[in-house]
Amino acid sequence: MLKRSLMMLLLAGVALAEPTPKKVAMVLKAEGPSQALTGQMWAAGDRIQLPAGAKVTVLLLNQGERVELSGGGSVEVSSSGLRLQGAQSKKLASTQVRLALTGENQRQIGGMTLRNTKPPDYNSVLDRVEVSETGVSVSRPAAAGVPPRVQFVYQDRDNVASLATDFEALKKLQPPEQSVFSTQVAGRKVGSRWVWEAPWPLEDAPKSYSLRVFPVPSGPMLLWTRLYHPGSEELKELASAREQVRQWVRREPRSVEPWVYLANLLEEKGRLEEALGALQSALALRPQDTGLLEMKARLLLDLGRYLQAYQVKNPPAKPGRRP
Secondary structure, eight states: OOSSSSGSSSSSOOTSSSSOOOOEEEEOOOOOOOOOOOOOOOTOEEEEOOOTTTTEEEETTTTEEEEESSSEOOOOOOOEEEEEEBBBEEEEEOOOOOOOOOOOOOBBOOOOOOOOOSOOOOOOSSSSEEESEEEEEEEEESSSSSSOOOOOOOEEOOOOOOOOOOOOHHOOOOOOOOSSSEEEOOEEEETTTTEEEEEOSSSSSEEEEEEEEEEOOOOSSSSEEEEEEEHHHHHHHHHHHHHHHHHHHHTTTTOSHHHHHHHHHHHHHTHHHHHHHHHHHHHHOOOTOOEEEEEEOOHHTTTTOOOHHHHHHOOOOOSSSSS
């Protein structure tokens, strides 16, 4: 069990203003009776129980080492590495990926849990959020007529809605009186989609934001998502990581681990759509992995696809089968 309170991890009340602990290890694969989840981040201060029969493969982020841990015992995480008590460890072949993550994304630490058993009644019509060096693009399938104008409102990072939230209240939110940056943009049709694009605020990167999108002149909020504007060095890091993952996949084509690594890195750097794509490659290999499903739900949640996030944890009953 993680020593820090799981209240920090249940998405409804993450204290984003507090300093985040240093991320030390990434769980690349978890098997057996353990609360460790595939894709989970371990940070300084964590204590993880590994019962007998548990087997967990972790990547030590600042060392590039891959280690297999097995129970029974526990693992204490510090800024300098892992301390084992009763658990066993075995070094695996190095992945050659070495990375120090910022800890900016608290949602990754310890995984997350979707608690609400009631389907949400609010879902964003903007079903794609993409970021680039120059700005942010949101889009949806095209409808009849001309795409309306929308207002992009960038705010300092705040709590993005969770499935434990009253989504009816979200629909009633109006543009805030104060923001980091706000702009109105016209939509355009690109292929079969309506697309709206806005620049980043004129602030030095890296920087985290919450983005709210509203129709113009007024109406219910269309989208609430979290963004991260990476710095130039982080963009170079991402390009290098993608190439490392391509090589890793060639070496281990049936391994879920490179895709887990890439999905977590992309999420950390604010590439939520791309992270979801990498995660789908992992799920193609391990479709029932609890940790991967939690990651998918978290990403869908933060992209405004609340119903899809709910359905990840509560899949519809198959025809001919009793619920």
